[in-house]
Amino acid sequence: MSARVAGFTENEVEYYSRQMVMKDFGVEGQRRLKRAKVCIVGLGGLGSPVSIQLATMGVGLLRLVDRDVVDVSNLHRQHLYGVDVIGYPKVEAAAERLNKLNPHITVEPMPLSVTPSNAEDLIKGMDLVVDCLDSMAPRYSLNRACVKLGIPLIHGAVITQIGNATTIIPGETVCLECFQGGLDDDSLPSCAIVGVHPSIISIVASIQVSEAVKLLLGKTPSLRNTLLFCDLSDLSFERINLARMENCPVCGSQPRSNSSPIAHEPFQEICGREGRRVFVFEPDGGVNIDLKALYRILEGQGFNVDVRAKLGTSFSRGPVKGSILVSGVMILEGFNSSDDAVRLYDTLIKS
Ligand SMILES: [Zn+2]
Known part of the structure; x- marks a missing residue:
């Protein structure tokens, strides 16, 4: 038996009962989540647990952006998908799965790559964006769009047994180009070459979700101007202070509108x-x-x-x-x- 709560069906109250009962959460917290609109960009390793957690916690609208189809080599870590959806667009398979996990929310699949010209349209109207990408070029486009539109961006990245995360709040914290402006995809290893441990993905994704939920509940996120670096090999967590760059081309005092460090290659x-x-x-x-x-x-x-x-x-x-x-x-x-x-x-x- 669940009590009546304005704005929720009895099914919803029961569904969310174990988090609504938490002191910091309550009915008001659940209402905030229901009203929230979150864009998850990238539905691979990080995007799987991020989208599952945000969907089942009750974020009212999830917009999913990804350009890939499901491959058998994804399944060891991308637990949104099973062998039945190999070859399906990830956003389509994910939307179906998430709606089965929680029928009380709306999921919008967008089968797209993030490019400099569509990044702003993709995130317009969202309360926050979660970066679950695995390459730098679309990340820079996303960062620029978030800074321009004033939308918080929760960055996460993983490879082999290491991962990191930070919460970018435009006007308040560093942006991605303040501390990673010099990275390009050619200088970074890829999962296809060096691999990735599913456990590090779950850790970093859960930290991203925790930061996202803090923001949505109106609380102060913990990773402002801080890069949390985690290494599974010795299970160390290190907090690295990040400083805003005065001459950052994106968030500095004189932003430059020229292109990202990496141009979009069609x-x-x-x-x-x-x-x-x-x-x-x-x-x-x-x-x-x-x-x-x-x-x-x-x-x-x-x-x-x-x-x-x-x-x-x-x-x-x-x-x-x-x-x-x-x-x-x-x-x-x-x-x-x-x-x-x-x-x-x-x-x-x-x-
Ligand atoms: Zn910056």
Whole structure:
């Protein structure tokens, strides 16, 4: 039996009873969460536990942004997904799963890459943004958009057995470019090359959620101007003070509107498993794929259409594997030359 609480159904009161009973939380805390709008960018390792926790805690609106489809190599750490959704757009599979975990919230799937030109639109109207990305270029775009629109950004990053997190509040704390402005993706290791331990992901993601909930409840987050660095190998937690950079191009006294440290590349090659070449196409806005027409072209080119989802598709032909989302993002693996990959992309997009 659960008591009646204004603004909540009896089912909701029962669902949230174990957190509403907490002294710092209460009914008012639950109301704040229900009214909250949170954008989670990246639905891989960090995005899985972050979205599961925020959804089940009752954040009223979750906007999910990701450009990938589920791969079997994700499953050891990305617990949003099972073998039944391999090849599905992550945002689509995640939205379905989160709504099953908590039917009382709204989930908005956005099958997109974050680029300099769409970052602001993606986060407009949100109360906060959680950075669960795994590369720097979209992080810089997100940071710039958050600083410009005054939206808090909770940054997290993990690799092998180490991870870190900090809470960026525009106008109050450092921004990402104050302390990581010099990093680019070529100088950073990737999970495909050096791997990642699921435990460090859960730790960092839980810290991000705890910071997010503090902000949503109107409390002071703990990682302002502080980078929490965690290393599983000796289970050490270190707090590193961060200082705002007076001449930061984003949040300094004279912000410069020139481009991020890394420009958006609509076509790039990334390193896949076992040194395989992976080609990523991320058009900077404006594409809307007709999936039915796309299937016909793929089949005409001798491809098997393996997954027909609402927001994208996965296909294969011999050693070549690919996925394409309705936003025009395409990831291709198995071609030896970039020319072949570009030719296929042109054929499919011009449809
Ligand atoms: Zn800054």
